[in-house]
Amino acid sequence: xxxxxxxxxxxxxxxxxxxxxxxxxxxxxxxxxxxxxxxxxxxxxxxxxxxxxxxxxxxxxxxxxxxxxxxxxxxxxxxxxxxxxxxxxxxxxxxxxxxxxxxxxxxxxxxxxxxxxxxxxxxxxxxxxxxxxxxxxxxxxxxxxxxxxxxxxxxxxxxxxxxxxxxxxxxxxxxxxxxxxxxxxxxxxxxxxxxxxxxxxxxxxxxxxxxxxxxxxxxxxxxxxxxxxxxxxxx
Amino acid sequence: xxxxxxxxxxxxxxxxxxxxxxxxxxxxxxxxxxxxxxxxxxxxxxxxxxxxxxxxxxxxxxxxxxxxxxxxxxxxxxxxxxxxxxxxxxxxxxxxxxxxxxxxxxxxxxxxxxxxxxxxxxxxxxxxxxxxxxxxxxxxxxxxxxxxxxxxxxxxxxxxxxxxxxxxxxxxxxxxxxxxxxxxxxxxxxxxxxxxxxxxxxxxxxxxxxxxxxxxxxxxxxxxxxxxxxxxxxxxxxxxxxxxxxxxxxxxxxxxxxxxxxxxxxxxxxxxxxxxxxxxxxxxxxxxxxxxx
Numbered sequence: 090x091x092x093x094x095x096x097x098x099x100x101x102x103x104x105x106x107x108x109x110x111x112x113x114x115x116x117x118x119x120x121x122x123x124x125x126x127x128x129x130x131x132x133x134x135x136x137x138x139x140x141x142x143x144x145x146x147x148x149x150x151x152x153x154x155x156x157x158x159x160x161x162x163x164x165x166x167x168x169x170x171x172x173x174x175x176x177x178x179x180x181x182x183x184x185x186x187x188x189x190x191x192x193x194x195x196x197x198x199x200x201x202x203x204x205x206x207x208x209x210x211x212x213x214x215x216x217x218x219x220x221x222x223x224x225x226x227x228x229x230x231x232x233x234x235x236x237x238x239x240x241x242x243x244x245x246x247x248x249x250x251x252x253x254x255x256x257x258x259x260x261x262x263x264x265x266x267x268x269x270x271x272x273x274x275x276x277x278x279x280x281x282x283x284x285x286x287x288x289x290x291x292x293x294x295x296x297x298x299x300x301x302x303x304x305x306x307x308x309x310x311x312x313x314x315x316x317x318x319x320x321x322x323x324x
Numbered sequence: 325x326x327x328x329x330x331x332x333x334x335x336x337x338x339x340x341x342x343x344x345x346x347x348x349x350x351x352x353x354x355x356x357x358x359x360x361x362x363x364x365x366x367x368x369x370x371x372x373x374x375x376x377x378x379x380x381x382x383x384x385x386x387x388x389x390x391x392x393x394x395x396x397x398x399x400x401x402x403x404x405x406x407x408x409x410x411x412x413x414x415x416x417x418x419x420x421x422x423x424x425x426x427x428x429x430x431x432x433x434x435x436x437x438x439x440x441x442x443x444x445x446x447x448x449x450x451x452x453x454x455x456x457x458x459x460x461x462x463x464x465x466x467x468x469x470x471x472x473x474x475x476x477x478x479x480x481x482x483x484x485x486x487x488x489x490x491x492x493x494x495x496x497x498x499x500x501x502x503x504x505x506x507x508x509x510x511x512x513x514x515x516x517x518x519x520x521x522x523x524x525x526x527x528x529x530x531x532x533x534x535x536x537x538x539x540x541x542x543x544x545x546x547x548x549x550x551x552x553x554x555x556x557x558x559x560x561x562x563x564x565x566x567x568x569x570x571x572x573x574x575x576x577x578x579x580x581x582x583x584x585x586x587x588x589x590x591x592x593x594x595x596x597x598x599x600x601x602x603x604x605x606x607x608x609x610x611x612x613x614x615x616x617x
Contacts, residue, residue: 144508163518164511174512184501193498194513241513 094153095120095245095276096141101150102300103140110136112300113150118245123267123277125291127284129323133300134280135177138247142167142174154245169197173238177249177280179230181222187229188218191237198242207236210266228259235266245276252283260286284322288315296321325466330588333467338588339581344473344542346580347480348535352557353564353572354484355531358491361567362504362524364423365415368430371554372437373529375547377403377536379441382452382545392455396537403533404526411525434554441547449544476538483534484573487527491569500524559602565615575613 096118103111111133118124126134140148143164152159154170168174173194182190191207191214208215211232217225225233231251238246248267252260260283267290270277281287287294288311296304296318304321306314325332352374359367380399384390390398410433418425458472491497503510503517511517536550543549557576564575579598587594605612 142512144512163516164508165514165516168512168514172512174509176509176512180506180509182502182505184505185498189498193502195495195499195515197514238513 093119095122095155096278097151097153098137098141099151101137101140101148101152103136103145103149104147105136106146110145110300111140111148114140114297114300115302116295118276118278120244120276121271121274122293123271123279123291124293124295125279125281125287126295126297127281127287127318127322128297130282132297134297135249136300137297138174138249138278138280142172142247168243171198171243172245172247173241173243174247175234175238175249175251177253179234181225181230181233183221183223185222186218187214187220187222187225187233190222190233191218191240194237194241196241200244201242202239204240207239210239210269211236228255228262231255231259231263232266235263239270244274245278246270247278247280249280250282251279252281252286264290282322284318288318294318328589335585335588336467338584340467340469340473340584341587342581342584343477343577344580345583346577347477348539348553348576349557349560349580350484350573350576351480351531351535351538352553353560353576354487354569355528355535356557356561357564357567357569357572358487358531359525359528360561361569362500363411363415363419363426363521365418365426365430366423366558367528368427368554369410369433369437370430370529370532370557371550372434372441373403373407373532373550374536374539374553375441375550376406376437377533378452378540378543378545378549379445379536379547380533381537381540382450385452386450392537392541396534399537400530400534403536404530407529408522408526410529411522415525416521434550438547438551445547447547449546449549452540452545454541472541476542479538480535481573481577483531487531488569488573556598559598563598563602563605563612565612568612568614571612571614 094117096116098114098116101111101114102109114137116124126137128134136145139145141152143162154167154172157170159167159170182193185193192204213229214233214236217229222230222233235248235251251263264286267277279287279291292308294306294311295302298321306318327335352370356367356370359365377399380402381392381395384395384398414429415426418429454472458475461468461470462474491500499510499515500520503515503520507517539549560576560579561572563579564571579601582601583594583597586597
């Protein structure tokens with residue numbers, strides 16, 4: 090057990106029913122670090138997040154969150170170790186208002202952001218707080234999906250394709266928010282297809298293909314390996 | 325004084341009967357709606373659980389001397405615990421397969437519970453005295469209104485409204501609604517959805533148990549008392565809109581009234597009027613009066 094590691098994944102394999110989607114993922118994320126999982130559609134990036142959280146139908150291998158073995162745990166117990174998940178589909182609850190969505194996740198440990206701090210970070214959400222969650226624009230729903238896990242005291246954020254389908258100005262705003270979150274000490278695992286967005290924010294990159302890590306690029310080499318990355322990602 | 329050719333006493337008498345029946349419909353259909361909303365299971369054992377509630381109250385009184393008021397608290401707790409065991413040991417295994425298996429399992433359970441009750445207690449009804457506080461009637465001048473029936477209406481509606489308020493206005497209710505809409509994401513928030521599902525089923529059937537205790541002094545306590553009632557309650561859930569909490573309460577009460585008024589003016593039609601309404605609603609608004617289109 091290494092105390093500086095927030096997340097340690099070794100030989101993670103996962104299945105959805107009969108479909109074998111991960112074939113042995115190895116990643117490490119240090120506390121306070123922002124790491125990105127890059128890859129093409131269907132490469133296994135989202136499945137990696139879901140397998141860590143116990144949301145796939147079966148998984149094997151080793152996953153440690155803050156040193157705790159989470160393989161025998163259920164999803165809600167893993168979340169309570171301090172993991173917040175912002176899913177690709179955003180999953181805003183249609184039966185709840187914007188503010189109800191925001192305050193829905195239970196506070197699992199002290200140290201989470203207060204509502205007014207969140208509204209300061211996302212002023213749009215304050216204006217739309219009474220609106221039904223699913224009536225918000227795509228960008229606002231993305232902000233809401235991210236904002237609602239900041240209240241709960243989690244310190245590891247799993248952000249899945251948060252820039253997908255959003256206008257450049259919103260993507261830029263989200264990048265600023267992630268910078269702020271990094272400064273506040275959050276550990277961030279960023280699943281992205283948007284290479285430019287991820288390489289600006291992440292300190293290390295893992296490239297995933299066919300359910301395996303095919304490349305690991307530390308911060309110092311990101312600039313040098315631009316071309317190789319573009320080829321790997323099919324850009 | 326007459327209302328459309330019938331004496332006021334007769335009409336009001338049937339309205340009171342309708343309100344009492346409607347109170348039972350409301351509380352039973354509420355339990356069904358809560359269970360369907362969260363578990364997506366059509367709980368055919370609900371009528372047998374209602375009967376079990378009445379039978380337990382009778383047993384507690386006859387064998388252990390436990391009075392009505394204690395039963396009103398104890399029986400829902402016992403039934404709720406029984407429901408939690410059913411959910412953990414049986415229903416849980418069916419969530420990922422076709423709904424029809426849930427219907428078959430709960431229907432089978434209903435027949436087993438009713439069959440066992442008939443084997444042990446016979447088919448004849450057993451009487452259960454109303455608590456002394458509610459013996460007698462209020463004299464309204466134009467009619468006598470039995471005190472116990474007033475209590476049944478007040479108690480049922482209070483429990484229904486409290487359940488609605490918990491689901492719609494509290495944090496626990498928000499967790500329930502979120503877990504119904506997207507259980508996987510609710511789990512990633514640290515919400516123990518599995519426990520919520522068990523508790524929801526337990527509370528849903530506890531409502532049926534509570535209704536059974538309320539019903540014991542009004543109807544004969546008999547192993548078949550839930551049998552015909554459950555068919556009517558299912559019709560009410562369909563009319564209100566499957567899974568609609570407020571819809572099931574309002575529809576239950578209203579259809580009790582419709583049935584009562586029909587009994588006053590056209591007694592022969594009173595047993596089918598609810599089903600006529602159900603067919604009309606299914607044709608004109610298949611999602612139910614309060615269901616989402």
